[in-house]
Amino acid sequence: MDVVDLRVVLAPAISFGCAVLIFLLGARALWRRVLALGAAVTKFIVILSLLPGSLAGKVYVFEVLEFLPGVGISFRADALGMFFALVSSTLWVLTTVYAIGYMKGRHARVRFFGFFALCVSTTVGIAFAENLLTLFLFYEMLTICTYPLVVHDETPEALSAGRKYLAYTLLGGAALLLGMILVQSLAGTLSFSHAGVLPAAAGDGLLLATFVTLIGGFGVKAAIMPLHGWLPAAMVAPTPVSALLHAVAVVKAGVFGILRVIHNIFGVDLLAELGYASWLAWVAAFTIVAASLIALAQDNLKRRLAYSTISQLSYIVLGAALLTPLAALAAVVHIANQAFAKITMFFVAGAIERSSGKTQVHQLAGIGRTMPWTMGAFTIAALSFIGVPLFAGFVTKWYLSLGALQAGEWWFVLLMILSALLNAAYWLPIVYLAWFRPSAAESAPIREAEALLLVPTLVAAAYVLLLGISMRISWLPFSLAQAAVRFVAGL
DSSP states (O other), X not given: OEEEOTHHHHHHHHHHHXXXXXXXXXXXXXXXXXXXXXXXXXXXXXXXXXXXXXXXXXXXXXXXXXXXXTEEEEEXXXXXXXXHHHHHHHHHHHHHHHHHHHTTTOSOHHHHHHHHHHXXXXXXXXXXXXXXXXXXXXXXXXXXXXXHHHTTTOOHHXXXXXXXXXXXXXXXXXXXXXXXXXXXXXXXXXBSSSSOOOOGGGOHHHHHHHHHHHHHHHHHHTTOTTSOXXXXXXXXXXXXXXXXXXXXSXXXXXXXXXXXXXXXXXXXXXXXXXXXXXXXXXXXXXXXXXXXXXXXXXXXHHHHHHHHHHHHHHHHHHHHHTOSHHHXXXXXXXXXXXXXXXXXXXXXXXXXXXXXXXXXXXXXXXXXXXXXXXXXHHHHHXXXXXXXTTSHHHHHHHHHHHHHHHTTOTHHHHHHHHHHHHHHHHHXXXXXXXXXXXXXXXXXXXXXXXXXXXXXXXXXXXHHXXXXXXXXXXXXXXXXXXXXXXXXXXX
């Protein structure tokens, strides 16, 4: 049931207004912190207020502008969009607190927090986009808003990474624009309100071109290989930006767009008939394994995290490409499972860097004894990515395996086992080093992270545990993921 509601516009507008006020008033640290935290909490409350209606089957809509027949800027909060918006708004609260602590004493904090708020505004705009045009506009705004954050340190390395980021993402945007034009010409609509809008009679050539351009456009930010090169380079950014890129905004916008293409533009039935999704599934499988193998060789902690992200994002792509209800459920729920576990790890990496100056894996011997709470959170996230039961990652692997069997693709179950082993191979050595190896002599004592860094880390880690055991609790993310899949895949 569609319900006209201004809150779907208010949600992205809150952080946009916050950004404007930070640019105007943010020179004073107190104003900057009040605005950033106040907007984060307010946005979360607004989105949370939509949750009961979404679980009851309501879809909140609001049309802002129609400038051509059937083409305009409109917002629509269905269950899938609500899931993405709720995850991003929750993480924005945590990341804002963390960023306030991490960025103390750093330069250009007004610019940082202003663009930081704009990024989250565009992310919620993507989540609540009613059509492909609205999503495209916010998707490109996200590219522009994240660039100043990637190059924040203004070093030659940061500027080079920023140029690479822009080259990849703007080319992806161009592909997406072409795909959007093809969709409009073939279907006469760009709306996400249906489970597939493209007609089978359009012909294989045009449908294939549409699929390739749309998946390629979104696949850049989803870091599907070989479109992933920008993501490891962007790790030169400050740690809160890395967390924003990997868990809250950019890469999640990519996989969310792929979910919209599969379920709302093409539809499961048409894709099953065309066979294109099976190609995408194998590309995702390759990305999962190849990125994990590269992660094994990375000694820099943030680069290891980056290649892990590339691998984990393709779980979502694989789940969507299998075209079964259980695999679709795995894809949706992994948006949250990956986000909370990965942001925990980036928070830990930043806390270790700020407390000890250590950035390399081989330097972490014994750090669990001096930073036990911080490394305890890292251990929880690592066990989740491996897929240990009672942690969030196990839920993903379980439903993805069931979805593969549902599709008759049993070899993807073997892929889940291989991926779990590879995750163990590059996470457990860090856990072992931190807890069981003696630490090297230090010139200055290493202390536990300060509260502004530690509290968000522990809350994110607690979510990883909660998401692993909360499947029967009706108001937590798993129930919303089920509601999303009921709409797109008939679960």
